[in-house]
Structure formats: structure tokens, C-alpha cells
Amino acid sequence: MVYDIAIKDVELTEPGDGTLFNIGINGSTIGYVGTDPVEGKTVLDGRDHLAVPGWVNAHTHVAMTLFRSYADDMALMDWLQNRIWPLEARLDGRAVYWGSLLGIGEMIRTGTTCFADMYFFMEETAKAAADSGIRAVLSRGLTGSSPEDGAARLEENTQLYKTWNGAQNGRITVMFGPHAPYTCSPDYLKTVIARARELGAEIHMHLAETAGEVADCLKQYGKSPIALMEELGMFEGGTLAAHCVHVDEADQDILARHGVRVAHNPQSNLKLASGIAPVASMLKKGITVGLGTDGASSNNNLDMLEEVRLAAMLAKTQSGDPKAVPASQALAMGTWMGAKAVGLKDTGKLEVGQKADIVLYNMDSPAWYPRHDRTSLLVYAASSADVDTVLVDGNILLRKGELTTIDLEKVTAEVGQCLKEMTASAE
């Protein structure tokens, strides 16, 4: 048969010995992976390229790309109060749209095919995801600073769910986004949980990011953030928990028992001096751990390969075992475990029936030589600049390193203009 797209003569990480495979794609789905010849209406030459599932960025705030390198090397509260919040107060939908598109362009160029986001003006991020063709799992950041504000934001998240969940051939889904235990009261969280249950939606939340958060929670509620959320019933309907840096054995057992999925953000956690999450331990307990970049203002890029590499590296020193989180497990965290973490069931593997979210790495740079082990080369040596081709949902979003759906020159000009207006009005 003739597929919509055929990728010919491409290498895979398994068996990783240089065998050439062919991939056939029909519509949004992978229809064939094997060594038989395939024909396609569109043919991509895979020679000297490695095909892998696209990265899933399991936690970010993509519009914060606007604030990349605006303020670094600062204490968290100084950074928030004196630099980020004053600018965020001047954000509008237009800035969020262009900032989202800049971040999405960066993600596609670096091999990310799906991202889970929590921020505001999310309607605009949804439009940017729709326009660009990337897969997205969106949530409105919910804080209960006043009852009125909290209720209004919950309405926004509800509208976002009703308008966008399942949109674009299922490419966009929506979760509810209560920000964190220290910004949402237990009563507000109960309201959010009830609304999510009513709609059958899942929840995306920051949990146990810093030692200070855990200490404050213990002091205020006599429980860790994880135990408090369990008590509130947060974990009954599907939860993506970002960070989980400071989780002890008991916390990890709660996460495992309820099937809570974790988004580990290694670089952001290092940069903000939050610490190193016990990833090897969580994986041993059977917890699904995906990887995220967090926002570009605390990372400072959206390059998932950096996170995959760092997660593997940090886990070895954090656990004291150089065998912990080998390359193949880091690859899994960046792909199918990430997809599972953000609530997707048919994404993250190069298998028949999965969504055609595929990245082709060009292996011609020196870091890909010699070719002892392709998984190890990808995870430990390659660069995201080697990403040549990106498909999402069966559509080609990057070809020979060029974005097909985003005009980067226009995006950077619009971002510049938005920032000029925001900083002018802030002065």
C-alpha cells in the first residue's frame, strides 16, 4: 500500500546496530515500522538519520520565553517580586500568543512534539499550539488570592476545557491547573477537584518543589504537601505533579499507590537551588516520571535533550550509583513516560497504532562518531541542533532544520514589540 508519508532507510535506537528501517504513516498514525519496503505520497530519506519518538516536555510555562534571561542568578522571592511579577502584571493576550509561538518554535526545532503547560491567557497558547501544529496539554494556572479571583480563574479553566479539550484532531487536551499548595487553600483545592471530576478532567500542579514549601506545609497542616493532597482527594482522578524534589519514602509511596505521574525538571531545580529529585528511587517504586524544562525564565531554554541528559547524569550522583537511570531509561522518561505523565495513551513510541510524533536526528556531526551505541550517543553525546525533521500527528513541522508552520522572523519581531510596550509601561 501507499502511505501518506514514508520514511525510508532510517535507523532506530532498538536494535541500534545500524539496521535500516522503513516507517509508513497514514493520517496522524504510524501504520508500519519494519524492514519491508514502503511507498509513500511523500517520501523522507532517512539515510544516516536516527528516528526516535518526539520529546514530551511534561512541564513548562511556554509564554515565559518572553522573560528568558531577563533576570537570572537571583534569590527566588527577589526574582519573583522585583522582576517577574511586575512584568507579568503587564502581560496581555497578544504577548502570550507571540511568546508561546517563540517557545513552540524553539521546541519543534529541538525535537519536542508535545508540551504540558500551565500559565494564563491560555486561550492564546491554545491558538499558538493550533496554528503551529504541535501537540499540547494545557491548563490555566489557578491561584485563590481572593475568592472572586479564584472563582474567575476556575471559570476560565472550565471554558478552556470546553473549548479546547480534544480539539485539532485530539492534538490539544486540557487539564485543570491549581498552582501549588502554598498558593491555593484546601477549600479552593476542593472546589477545583470537584470541577475537574465533574468534567472528567485531570489535574496539573506544582508539588514539593522546595524544602521551604515542605517545611511550611508541615508547620501549617501537619502534613507534607503530598500527604495533604492525598487527604484532599487530589490524586483520585489523574494527576501530573511537577517537581516532587522533596519527597520522602512515605510521600513516594503515596505517589506510587495513586498512580500520580511526576514531571521532573532537573535543570530548573538546579538553577533555583531547589535540589535534586530522587528519580532513581521513584522509578524503582514504579512511579511514572516524565521530564520537563519548566519555563525559559528559569532554565533558560526549552531544549528537552538537555533535560534527558541531565536527568540521567544527576540520578547517578544523587543515588550514588553509576548504573542508575541508564541511557535507555532516560530516553523512556523523555518520550513514552512523559506522554503517559501528561495523560496521553497513544503517543511516545515508534509503534504501529501510535500517533506519528517522530523526530529524525542527522548523525553527521563529530559527536555521533564512532557508532558504538546509538541510544547512548543520543542521550549522552548528541546536540538538539542535529534535529533535522519533526512530525507531529503525521504533519511535517520541521524539514532540514527549517520550521514549516512558523515564521520565526515575524515571531521575534512581534515578541520584541510586545516587550517594548510592556517594559515602557512598567517604567
Place this chain on the structure above:
Amino acid sequence: MVYDIAIKDVELTEPGDGTLFNIGINGSTIGYVGTDPVEGKTVLDGRDHLAVPGWVNAHTHVAMTLFRSYADDMALMDWLQNRIWPLEARLDGRAVYWGSLLGIGEMIRTGTTCFADMYFFMEETAKAAADSGIRAVLSRGLTGSSPEDGAARLEENTQLYKTWNGAQNGRITVMFGPHAPYTCSPDYLKTVIARARELGAEIHMHLAETAGEVADCLKQYGKSPIALMEELGMFEGGTLAAHCVHVDEADQDILARHGVRVAHNPQSNLKLASGIAPVASMLKKGITVGLGTDGASSNNNLDMLEEVRLAAMLAKTQSGDPKAVPASQALAMGTWMGAKAVGLKDTGKLEVGQKADIVLYNMDSPAWYPRHDRTSLLVYAASSADVDTVLVDGNILLRKGELTTIDLEKVTAEVGQCLKEMTASAE
């Protein structure tokens, strides 16, 4: 006047506000940096590029590029005894030459202009450095496995010094390379130190890499590796100490007192589960800390920007202070502090009178937007794939991403052939 090379309209990290500078280069040296117009026999257009001093890779084993991804995620002794040493026993000069050239090609492409190396068949690495045009600080790895072997290796290092120190317009210098306290007896170390002093040479050595090394040294000699080296007089004539992961306050005070320069290898230390060096503390004590990749078999690439970024990130979590090792200090560690660490006096800064070792980053990728802070963008967001142009000693070794002195296709073919022969004879 007309310079040999003029770089026009280029941005610098200081002031980093987008001001356009011109750089004039005469011979191997920077003759002008400023905003006046310059003319050159060769003119490089610097528009939308950032000029920085080239990275100094202060500790590597470049020929181990041959073993990149040959064996990962293993315990150190299993890795060495069952994977690395059997192959190393079959190394010859030809393999080291081509393996070195592959690693040098990778370093030039990723913006490294100088590397400090310790390995064997170093004559071949010297030839590769000479042929490629990169700056190199070479030492023969010295172990005293038997008195005869130890003496023969010391002779090799002596010959290397006599033949290559100051060669190629001073581009190649030579140190002595006693491997480590656990592979060299105190008597052998004294012999090495005496020979180095006799010739006026400096020393490059692995020190305090693992907790096990420190514990064993305390048990055997009643002193830490650092204190033992001080007692042997190791630190009197200029020392580059690689790793220094497990150094307590007293050790750090010894390093500071003797002006010992440290090569910090953050990624290798993570991957081998060795730990995280107390970099913020060492810097506060005034110790010169450069950065290194270590060999590609334990990293697994030679990309210095990764190390610069990781050093800044790790220092924050290691010290518990998000303000520790800000971007500007990480940049310093990767450039002029690294140059000082490897014993170079006129390299590592973009200033008149310094060697023209310069890298131009193309700022057109999404990670360089918006342009709030160029130093921060470089250290926290950019990719080594953005390296467009590399000069070493006033010669252009990379232009528009293309190597000018290395035929990469030939190098990878030769590396493949060498490995085929080595692995065949190992079976």
C-alpha cells in the same frame, strides 16, 4: 592601519547591550577592540554575532573519543577492567592520531580553542594539534606500575617536553602528567616532580576525584590526597589538579595557599557518580577553577558550553544559593580562568595583546530571543551548534560552521578502520 583580520560589527558580552564593536588581529594577537572602524586583509562580518574568547577545555583525554559510548552506565572498575583497558591495550599511535583529530574537530566545532590533555602516544596527539591549528597543553599519563615502566614513561614525557614545549609559535606546551595518588607511589611522584623542576615544567594530575580515593589515601598515608601532595612538594612549581571533588576546607586552604589551579569536570563527575565539587567555596577562597570535559568515554562529548552551563547550575544547588556562580563567573571559568589553570598567560580574554583565540556565535536561533542579557543567553540558553566562526592564534579554523583544517569524512573513516582492527584483535 590594515589588520590581517578585521571582525566588523560584532557584539560582546560586555556591555552586552547590542553595541557593535570592531576587532583587529595582527598575526596571532589581538591588536584592537573598540568602536572605531577597522580595516583588514580578511574581513569577517560580525553582524548578529556575539564574539567571546574561545573555551579552554582544562582537562580531557582527547583520543578516548575512540571509546565514546562504547560502554556506559557501568560501575567504574567494571568499566575499566572489562571494557576500557582491554581496548586500550590494543591502542597504537595511528588510532591515537585519528581519535585525537576527531575530538579536536568536535572541540573546534563547539567553540573550544585550547585543551589540556593527559594520555599516551602523546606524540600523535601533538601532531594532531599541530595539523589542526588548535592550542594544546599536553602531558604523558604517568603511572609507576613497575619501576621500568615508570621510568620509560617519564622519559617519554621528557622527550615530549623537549620536542613540543613552545612549538608551533608557542601554540603547544607540555606539562608532566603523573596520573593520580592511587596509581603513583610517593617515590615515583618525587622522581616526576624532580624531573619537572629540572626542566621548569608544570604538572597536570588527577586529585581527589572520588570519596573512595580520599578514604584509601587517608588509610594508607594518614593524609588526604591534597595534603599528601603538599608534603611531597608537588605544589611548588605550578600544578593543574583535575577534579578536586572531595576536598574539605583544609584541602581547599592548601590549594589556595599554593596557587594550585583546579580543572572542574562537572558532567564526568556526575556520570561516574563521583559527586559535585565545592566550586562556589573554592572560588570564594580565590582558587582558580577552570572547566573540563574529561574524556568522551565518560562524558560523552567534548562540548564545553555544556560544562560551563552545568558548572553554574550545579554550584547553585551544591551551595544552596541561587546567586552562586552567576553566568559571568561561569563564562570566566570557561575562558580566562581555564587559560590560567592550564598555565597560559596571554589567552582567554578579548583584549589587546591577548592571543586571537576567538569564537563568534550566530544569534539567529530561537534560544537567543529576546535579548535581555547576552551573557546569560550564552551561558544558560545557547547551543554550541550556534558556533559559526573559530579563530586560534589568529588563524581561522572554522568558518560558517565548516572546519577549514580537518577533513571530517576522512577522519571518521580512519577512526572506523582503526576500531575495526582493534576490536577484531580483541576478540
